Amino acid sequence: MTDIKAKIDVLPGLDPRAPLLEVNDLHVEFRTQYGISRAVNGANFTLSPGETLAILGESGCGKSVTAQAIMGILDSPPGFITKGEVKYRGVDLLKLPEKERRKVRANQIAMIFQDALSALNPVFTVGYQLAELFRVHRGMSRGDAKKRSIELLDQVKIPAARARIGDYPHQFSGGMRQRVMIAMALALDPEVLIADEPTTALDVTVQAQIMGLLAELQQQRNMGLILITHDMGVVADVADRISVMYAGKVVEEAGVYDIYARPAHPYAKALLESIPRLDMKGQQLNVIKGLPPALTAIPQGCAFNPRCAYAQDVCRQDPAPPSYIVAPGRTSRCHFWRDVVGE
Amino acid sequence: MSDRNDVVLETKGLVKHFPISQGILFKTKVGAVRAVDGVDIQLRRGETLGVVGESGCGKSTLAKLLVGLETPTAGSITVRGQDMTRLKGGAMRRARRNIQMVLQDPYTSLNPRMTVGDIIGEPFEIHPEVTPRKGRTKAVQDLLDTVGLNPEHVNRYPHQFSGGQRQRIGIARALALKPEIIVCDEPVSALDVSIQAQVINLLEALQREFGLSYIFIAHDLSVVRHIADRVAVMYLGRVVETGGDEQIYENPTHPYTQALLSAVPVPDPRLRGHRDQIVLEGDVPSPANPPSGCRFRTRCWKAQDICAQQDPVLSIRERSDHPSACHFAEPRDVVHAL
Ligand SMILES: Nc1ncnc2c1ncn2[C@@H]1O[C@H](COP(=O)(O)OP(=O)(O)OP(=O)(O)O)[C@@H](O)[C@H]1O
Ligand SMILES: Nc1ncnc2c1ncn2[C@@H]1O[C@H](COP(=O)(O)OP(=O)(O)OP(=O)(O)O)[C@@H](O)[C@H]1O
Ligand code: SF4
Ligand code: SF4
Ligand SMILES: [Mg+2]
Numbered sequence: 209m210t211d212i213k214a215k216i217d218v219l220p221g222l223d224p225r226a227p228l229l230e231v232n233d234l235h236v237e238f239r240t241q242y243g244i245s246r247a248v249n250g251a252n253f254t255l256s257p258g259e260t261l262a263i264l265g266e267s268g269c270g271k272s273v274t275a276q277a278i279m280g281i282l283d284s285p286p287g288f289i290t291k292g293e294v295k296y297r298g299v300d301l302l303k304l305p306e307k308e309r310r311k312v313r314a315n316q317i318a319m320i321f322q323d324a325l326s327a328l329n330p331v332f333t334v335g336y337q338l339a340e341l342f343r344v345h346r347g348m349s350r351g352d353a354k355k356r357s358i359e360l361l362d363q364v365k366i367p368a369a370r371a372r373i374g375d376y377p378h379q380f381s382g383g384m385r386q387r388v389m390i391a392m393a394l395a396l397d398p399e400v401l402i403a404d405e406p407t408t409a410l411d412v413t414v415q416a417q418i419m420g421l422l423a424e425l426q427q428q429r430n431m432g433l434i435l436i437t438h439d440m441g442v443v444a445d446v447a448d449r450i451s452v453m454y455a456g457k458v459v460e461e462a463g464v465y466d467i468y469a470r471p472a473h474p475y476a477k478a479l480l481e482s483i484p485r486l487d488m489k490g491q492q493l494n495v496i497k498g499l500p501p502a503l504t505a506i507p508q509g510c511a512f513n514p515r516c517a518y519a520q521d522v523c524r525q526d527p528a529p530p531s532y533i534v535a536p537g538r539t540s541r542c543h544f545w546r547d548v549v550g551e
Numbered sequence: 552m553s554d555r556n557d558v559v560l561e562t563k564g565l566v567k568h569f570p571i572s573q574g575i576l577f578k579t580k581v582g583a584v585r586a587v588d589g590v591d592i593q594l595r596r597g598e599t600l601g602v603v604g605e606s607g608c609g610k611s612t613l614a615k616l617l618v619g620l621e622t623p624t625a626g627s628i629t630v631r632g633q634d635m636t637r638l639k640g641g642a643m644r645r646a647r648r649n650i651q652m653v654l655q656d657p658y659t660s661l662n663p664r665m666t667v668g669d670i671i672g673e674p675f676e677i678h679p680e681v682t683p684r685k686g687r688t689k690a691v692q693d694l695l696d697t698v699g700l701n702p703e704h705v706n707r708y709p710h711q712f713s714g715g716q717r718q719r720i721g722i723a724r725a726l727a728l729k730p731e732i733i734v735c736d737e738p739v740s741a742l743d744v745s746i747q748a749q750v751i752n753l754l755e756a757l758q759r760e761f762g763l764s765y766i767f768i769a770h771d772l773s774v775v776r777h778i779a780d781r782v783a784v785m786y787l788g789r790v791v792e793t794g795g796d797e798q799i800y801e802n803p804t805h806p807y808t809q810a811l812l813s814a815v816p817v818p819d820p821r822l823r824g825h826r827d828q829i830v831l832e833g834d835v836p837s838p839a840n841p842p843s844g845c846r847f848r849t850r851c852w853k854a855q856d857i858c859a860q861q862d863p864v865l866s867i868r869e870r871s872d873h874p875s876a877c878h879f880a881e882p883r884d885v886v887h888a889l
């Protein structure tokens with residue numbers, strides 16, 4: 209564990225008492241031939257050790273781009289971070305030179321992706337890809353790195369790990385590949401793990417295994433976990449807190465029990481009401497009328513206003529609703545959050 | 552409900568094997584993927600039969616067999632008393648008209664170079680007897696209206712529509728020949744929740760309006776629970792349990808159904824810890840080489856010697872009130888109510 213201490217010390221300005229991860233007013237845009245696509249327009253959240261924060265939202269609302277910006281793996285150009293901070297223990301990662309950034313990425317903040325097959329290198333064996341991490345970042349010998357790789361594959365519950373480290377990714381099932389990816393992400397003991405739709409491509413029984421594994425590893429390591437998903441079942445099952453995103457903004461941030469019981473933003477409320485529930489059998493589901501806006505033409509004022517049942521004139525005018533504090537640790541970007549939560 | 556005349560579609564011993572061959576010049580058959588391997592289902596008029604099961608269990612193959620996109624290796628498909636697998640020529644085309652399909656992916660299932668009008672009107676070209684040529688534009692516009700799209704958009708192309716709208720186009724096309732039965736293969740899986748709700752509402756409204764019967768394939772068990780009257784659970788090419796939606800969801804008797812239900816996260820945090828988490832070990836065996844006896848036995852916590860020797864038939868047993876293919880079928884309360 210001494211090498212972990214060492215790696216933290218190299219970051220200038222690091223404050224062990226500062227929040228583990230803090231994202232403030234993050235803005236990302238894509239400059240394309242069709243115009244400027246404002247993918248992230250003010251994302252805020254904080255993450256503590258051992259905590260699971262779910263980022264929930266529909267396709268295209270900016271979840272993955274937010275994750276890429278935090279990780280420093282944004283496609284740039286066309287993507288540019290135009291504003292905001294991503295602070296790890298008080299250090300603004302956006303201001304670090306790429307060399308330092310790469311160290312953070314390997315050691316402190318790791319990420320797993322939806323599609324494990326495309327994230328693993330098909331021409332190297334699983335064992336080699338894992339061992340490389342230990343050799344490059346920890347300076348381990350070939351033998352030690354191999355030993356450590358087998359241990360790690362054991363930890364993520366790959367059966368007969370020793371026999372399988374010579375296999376290539378395509379020889380593993382989808383669930384097993386996702387386990388390998390988790391192993392690679394956790395190899396260097398990160399403090400923050402970002403999981404971008406880690407189980408969307410998997411069957412429910414395999415999803416249950418993977419989510420169980422993630423929860424177990426998180427607890428053992430007291431890791432902060434950012435879980436990106438559009439599955440409100442998964443969120444209800446594992447998250448401590450939720451950030452709901454709409455058109456690149458976090459429109460509501462709340463504890464999981466609060467938001468499911470009494471959402472404070474009309475979009476979060478409508479989303480929760482549109483999932484089929486037992487008591488809705490034989491009835492029409494609630495729908496959100498219309499479609500999410502094109503990111504090249506986000507409506508003035510509140511981006512949700514054309515679809516919102518609560519909208520008033522003030523919602524159609526700039527400035528957009530600020531992040532109102534509903535309760536400690538709970539925010540809503542809705543002028544009328546009191547009406548919404550009060551019902 | 553048990554009136555035989557009410558059954559609009561029935562399969563008996565339906566089988567589809569895909570041959571596995573080896574060799575480049577001289578292909579020799581070395582085995583077969585048993586994608587669908589002895590499926591009996593019944594669909595009644597005006598009802599929705601949900602079909603659930605994990606990836607590769609044979610749901611899409613079953614769907615393709617039902618609409619005639621695949622030819623069965625064995626077994627029968629009876630629609631209104633006619634065995635579809637024996638019909639030929641004009642009789643077959645007329646019978647096929649009655650059973651249409653809606654596909655999962657609204658992005659790839661529509662030809663990007665055809666206008667929406669051509670896509671929806673294409674079935675009329677194949678079955679010109681349904682609508683006379685000069686009435687077609689009107690028929691297409693009516694269909695667009697029925698599924699909640701603007702009839703003036705007949706000349707637009709698929710890329711000009713959103714995912715949910717494209718799924719509506721697929722539904723309009725399926726409705727064109729006024730079928731009695733629509734097979735929906737994961738019709739909402741690719742859609743966002745808010746859009747998904749719109750399409751589910753539309754399917755339910757159309758069912759009421761036209762008295763349609765649906766086979767509704769999905770992996771989202773809460774969507775199936777919402778829309779289905781009865782449910783068939785598939786595992787490795789077989790139906791392992793079937794019954795009314797409450798029988799399946801409240802009193803599942805097959806260990807696989809129980810495991811499946813226990814794995815589905817419920818969108819209510821208060822239910823954390825109210826679920827028996829049955830975590831299955833291992834992966835689904837290859838459908839080319841399924842286990843002897845009960846196909847679920849390699850992952851089943853209740854397996855006994857008899858499970859390897861005797862294939863459990865899908866039937867009602869002493870301790871269950873609906874058909875289940877398990878020697879030891881008995882109900883288990885998996886998701887406890889609050
Ligand atoms: N490399 C890129 N170039 C241009 N636009 C991009 C690029 N990457 C993302 N975008 C745009 O940014 C927006 C947000 O995308 P993002 O991938 O973050 O969505 P998401 O919330 O993760 O959606 P999903 O649930 O579908 O994964 C989208 O409109 C997308 O088209
Ligand atoms: N044309 C084909 N040739 C060979 N094998 C096939 C063919 N079509 C399907 N299979 C195999 O048959 C099995 C059943 O496939 P099918 O597509 O019916 O599954 P499914 O239940 O629809 O799965 P999913 O949920 O992933 O859509 C799989 O093992 C599949 O690989
Ligand atoms: S600010 Fe206005 S439009 Fe936006 S969510 Fe609140 S009520 Fe609706
Ligand atoms: S028949 Fe045996 S192996 Fe199969 S589900 Fe029942 S108990 Fe399990
Ligand atoms: Mg994404």
Ligand SMILES: [Mg+2]
Nearest residue numbers: 610611612736
């Ligand atoms: Mg399928």
